[in-house]
Amino acid sequence: MSNPLVILDRDGVINQDSSAYVKTLAEWVPIPGSIEAIARLSKEGYQVAVATNQAGIGRGIVAADEVGKMHRRLTQLVSDAGGQLVAIEFCPHHPDERCACRKPQPGMLFAIRDALGVEDLTNAWMVGDSLRDLQAGEAAGTRTALVLTGNGEKTREQLSRLKHPEQVAIFSSLADFADTALSND
Template sequence: MAEATRLVILDRDGVINLDSDDYIRSLDEWIPYPTAIEAMARLSRAGWAVAIATNQSGIARGYYDEATLASMHTELERRVNEAGGAITHIAYCPHGPDEGCSCRKPLPGLLAEIRDVLRLPNLEGSWMVGDSLRDLQAGESMGCHTVLVRTGKGRRTETKGTGIGKALIFDDLAAFVDWLLNP
């Protein structure tokens, strides 16, 4: 992949699937938004690489393990593949908020991992789509265009208003993909 501008990085919980303040702890609790899977497949079919950058501190908190997370991601990939798309890479942070890692958003470690795995010089011109301020901050720190979706915690983030900066705001992932693919 030569062009960083053909990459969309998505947060997971609240963007692709329902979020929960009690964490998504099992495959049964992982429920994608009805239009998100098809939106991801549409991006992929249109030549965009689709990657995911997700904080998963539920692992550090002991709510679920990495095998459970892997089962959720396997199901996500299966559904996107079935819809005719592909996920290029899934980067996740298993650490808790006080562990001092460099990957937990808003820090840029997950996005740097995606950049490195895709062998990109930078992420300038790429898109970071999230439902929280930390997603936007991670994207901005790596030179991404930022998008706030109103799903998940997005409406709450929008209402607070501070820190959103130049982020574009859409009702959901499908609305952003419609805009991106049909300028």
């Protein structure tokens, strides 16, 4: 059996979110404890990946090369903390494009699954702060976890819109998720 897979949303889970989009590397600020949480999961054998909607690219608000810089910085910070990200998928499309990759569609989760050769996502986690993260996880067949950072508090009030709201695990932060996951191993 392969190592357990944890797929993370980015904005609001790993780094501070912004209603005006995180547009530059300077605006990309990790949430305290998130980088260390990724590294701890990785060091304990979890495969940690990121699946993030980046509609700011499709809207012409964020340059694709800036997103690349943010992802290189994220990868470096995790590496410096002793961990590894196994994949980063992002959807650059405008919401009106109706692509298969933009969450709540499960396309990015399936792309990560396929890239890593994971046969089944039922033991994987999708960790997010928005309803669309959890909906993508449900559609892909993962376990779902809501973190209360970013948009998480608002999202908690919307869980009844999911097919299986009772199956959503709720954590105060990514660090809290990692603590719980690692203590249950």
